[in-house]
Amino acid sequence: MNAVILAISTDSIFSHKMFMEISPSGRKINFPMLSDRTHEVSKSYGVLDEAGGYAYRATFIIDPEGNIQAFSVNPQPVGRNIDEILRILAGLQYTEKTGMGAPSGWVPGNPGIPTGWEYVGKY
Template identity: 75%
Template sequence: MAISTDSIYSHKIFTQTSPSGKKINYPLLSDRTQEVSKRYGILNEKGGFAYRATFVIDPEGNIQAFLVNPQPVGRNIAEIIRIIQGLQFNRKTGLGVPAGWNPGDPGIKMGWAYVGKY
């Protein structure tokens, strides 16, 4: 899902008029009270906006990863997907994934005994 401090009316217009907005097939939630943004620590209270942030939350409700982009920098969706795939790989195999890992690549054993070995 996506959450922004924009109104539901802004979301409606965005999904009806923007070429990228028309492709959205997940819920858009409005955080007009800015309560969600405050709780996740991504609200710029002076500017009255939320930073571009991504939270990867597991099925148990635990935050597994979060990325906060500077205001002028967009998200890298490919990296967000890679993080999710790496977490799923870890749950399935118990192995970690090194930098640059992609699905199909081997994982690595984790723990102090393996530090510096890869």
């Protein structure tokens, strides 16, 4: 989808290496896994639980200019929904290409809706 994926966690690079070698799901990862042992990244994005020393499960979609376009933060026991992340990314790309909005429940292939204050409440 013309996007760069980075996995960043407070785990060590050695933990990442073991995960990618041992875990069946880890062996499927084909994008960089970065270690944030200093907690600098997780603090900067506001997702660090300082008392626990770990980062919440968070997803950030950042545009080429460095602006956060979307983000979600999940509690520790709840995993991410990759289908929703991909839908959001597709919706942002659709909006950039067409100028139309991607309404609730929108999926690629569906029509968009006009954006702007004059359309609020009409769709």
